[in-house]
Amino acid sequence: MTPPLIEVENLRIDLDNGSSRVAAVEGVSFRIDRGETFGLVGESGCGKSISALALIGLLRRPLSIGAGAIRFEGREIQGLPAAEQRALRGNRIAMIFQEPMTALNPVSPVGRQIAEMFVLHQGKSWREANQLAVEALASVRVPAPERRVKDYPHQLSGGMRQRVMIAVALACGPDLLIADEPTTALDVTVQAEIIELMRNLCAERGTAILMISHDLGLVANLCRRVAVMYAGRIVEERGSDDVFRACAHPYTQGLVDALPRLGTRAALGRSRLREIAGVVPAIADFPAGCRFNPRCARATDICRTTAPEMTLLGQDGFVRCHHHA
Ligand SMILES: Nc1ncnc2c1ncn2[C@@H]1O[C@H](COP(=O)(O)OP(=O)(O)OP(=O)(O)O)[C@@H](O)[C@H]1O
Numbered sequence: 072m073t074p075p076l077i078e079v080e081n082l083r084i085d086l087d088n089g090s091s092r093v094a095a096v097e098g099v100s101f102r103i104d105r106g107e108t109f110g111l112v113g114e115s116g117c118g119k120s121i122s123a124l125a126l127i128g129l130l131r132r133p134l135s136i137g138a139g140a141i142r143f144e145g146r147e148i149q150g151l152p153a154a155e156q157r158a159l160r161g162n163r164i165a166m167i168f169q170e171p172m173t174a175l176n177p178v179s180p181v182g183r184q185i186a187e188m189f190v191l192h193q194g195k196s197w198r199e200a201n202q203l204a205v206e207a208l209a210s211v212r213v214p215a216p217e218r219r220v221k222d223y224p225h226q227l228s229g230g231m232r233q234r235v236m237i238a239v240a241l242a243c244g245p246d247l248l249i250a251d252e253p254t255t256a257l258d259v260t261v262q263a264e265i266i267e268l269m270r271n272l273c274a275e276r277g278t279a280i281l282m283i284s285h286d287l288g289l290v291a292n293l294c295r296r297v298a299v300m301y302a303g304r305i306v307e308e309r310g311s312d313d314v315f316r317a318c319a320h321p322y323t324q325g326l327v328d329a330l331p332r333l334g335t336r337a338a339l340g341r342s343r344l345r346e347i348a349g350v351v352p353a354i355a356d357f358p359a360g361c362r363f364n365p366r367c368a369r370a371t372d373i374c375r376t377t378a379p380e381m382t383l384l385g386q387d388g389f390v391r392c393h394h395h396a
Pocket residue numbers: 086095113114115116117118119120121122132133134252285353354
């Protein structure tokens with residue numbers, strides 16, 4: 072049997088605050104197959120971004136991997152020699168972030184930044200790489216790419232910068248693209264264009280996507296499978312259709328209820344959306360038992376003392392809740 076493209080097993084991420092060590096993320100497991108689209112969703116502070124950073128080896132103190140394994144095509148990444156790890160991250164796993172300005176170099180023309188990828192990772196000559204950069208900009212639908220290659224990031228709009236970021240990320244034909252809130256800073260129409268672009272380019276090239284967002288609607292629209300994260304744990308994983316049809320965890324239900332629906336008063340901005348009452352606890356304040364219990368209408372005594380085990384739902388879903396739907 073071929074191993075999944077990437078597999079995370081029982082990942083724990085520790086936060087070391089000098090005098091003590093607490094788990095910011097715990098027992099996180101998921102797998103993404105070649106060409107698959109997988110979403111990680113949850114409110115701000117649930118641990119989505121640091122899980123992604125762990126995947127590409129970018130966690131920095133005070134955070135570190137405390138336990139678990141991350142395997143790429145069946146091989147544990149942490150065990151690979153440093154040079155192989157770097158090659159994997161440069162060539163086969165790429166990442167785009169919410170704010171391209173933090174990832175793009177402000178004093179280098181965007182064409183050069185794309186060309187650099189071809190020179191560094193594929194050994195192309197600068198002449199060849201410059202031509203490939205023009206083609207890469209055209210592939211992300213930047214108009215007049217021959218002229219735009221000479222632009223600096225600040226000369227481009229937010230949407231155009233995100234397109235450049237995608238061009239840089241896809242330059243070396245990665246097997247996995249990690250997208251962490253890539254459209255949150257953009258307005259809604261530009262958001263939709265960027266997601267569509269990502270979806271089409273990755274589908275054409277067989278690139279798998281790990282999409283990270285607080286927006287369940289966006290994630291479920293793009294991804295085949297969705298994992299819902301709350302306070303450092305995955306509480307439910309389902310096929311995208313099932314998330315809306317039959318979500319099992321009260322937290323997932325809360326995220327579904329918070330989505331604006333077309334034609335409703337909330338979607339028209341005339342009434343407030345139904346928000347989940349309360350906030351995600353800080354790492355040091357994770358409650359005992361089920362971490363969602365203080366915000367949960369279904370909570371009973373057992374929820375306050377005992378962390379729920381995983382319950383399988385059908386062929387390929389699960390939930391962690393004592394009172395799942
Ligand atoms: N460098 C850091 N030092 C200390 N705590 C951190 C650090 N980075 C993240 N955290 C904490 O880890 C937890 C998870 O953060 P993370 O950024 O992964 O959440 P998230 O779900 O991706 O939310 P967001 O969308 O806001 O990034 C949060 O409680 C956050 O405060």
